[in-house]
Amino acid sequence: MTLLIGACVQQTWESAMAAGQQALTAEDYPRAERIFSAALVKARGGEGDELRVALTLTFLARAYEGQRKFIDAEPRYLEALRIVQKVRGPDHPDAAAILNNLGVLNRMHGQYPEAEHYLKRALAIKEGAHGASHPDIALTLMNLAQLHVAKDDYEAAALLYERALGIYEMAYGPEDLRVADTLDRYVVLLRNIHRDDEADRLERRAESIRASRATEG
Numbered sequence: 781m782t783l784l785i786g787a788c789v790q791q792t793w794e795s796a797m798a799a800g801q802q803a804l805t806a807e808d809y810p811r812a813e814r815i816f817s818a819a820l821v822k823a824r825g826g827e828g829d830e831l832r833v834a835l836t837l838t839f840l841a842r843a844y845e846g847q848r849k850f851i852d853a854e855p856r857y858l859e860a861l862r863i864v865q866k867v868r869g870p871d872h873p874d875a876a877a878i879l880n881n882l883g884v885l886n887r888m889h890g891q892y893p894e895a896e897h898y899l900k901r902a903l904a905i906k907e908g909a910h911g912a913s914h915p916d917i918a919l920t921l922m923n924l925a926q927l928h929v930a931k932d933d934y935e936a937a938a939l940l941y942e943r944a945l946g947i948y949e950m951a952y953g954p955e956d957l958r959v960a961d962t963l964d965r966y967v968v969l970l971r972n973i974h975r976d977d978e979a980d981r982l983e984r985r986a987e988s989i990r991a992s993r994a995t996e997g
Contacts, residue, residue: 793832801839812839813840820833820836823835831863837860841853845888850888854882857881871905879899883896883898883923884923887923887926895927900924902920903924914947921944921947924940925938925941957993960985960986960990963983963986966982
């Protein structure tokens, strides 16, 4: 590990970040952790500005999160959030993105009140910055829905899925794969609350979207 970090420090920050993102995409989280740890050394060493440090911390937190090292991930997200809030302001969309990540992280390790706080704050910032129908808002709505599912609050989750679905349909069209993915999650929820007829209908719709896109490809 020490040798790998030493080698990565010889890279530019940009090349280290690119390599780390490739490792994340491949779900090689231990390697991503090592690379982003090295990139953080570069960022803190005066090679870049504070936002570069914040970005590196965010990716390092994701590498920890992928390994379920929640205790290690959270302080990295929080430090990144403090930097972004200081440099760009508390209501900047970049702050919302980190708040969203903190919400997901806290849901994953069962801290539901904290997760709800972070996700609702992220949603409020995004709505203030983009309006109520921006596709980025749908991501946080989906994460809030997953939180409500974890809390067995299925009716509240259903409303959030419906809103996210409407946003994706408006932004990308009714035949987009993001619509199909949202329908898949919504179907699982509907079956949990015994709305089976509706679930069957939406499941057929998701299948139709995928079949149509496969034909186009």
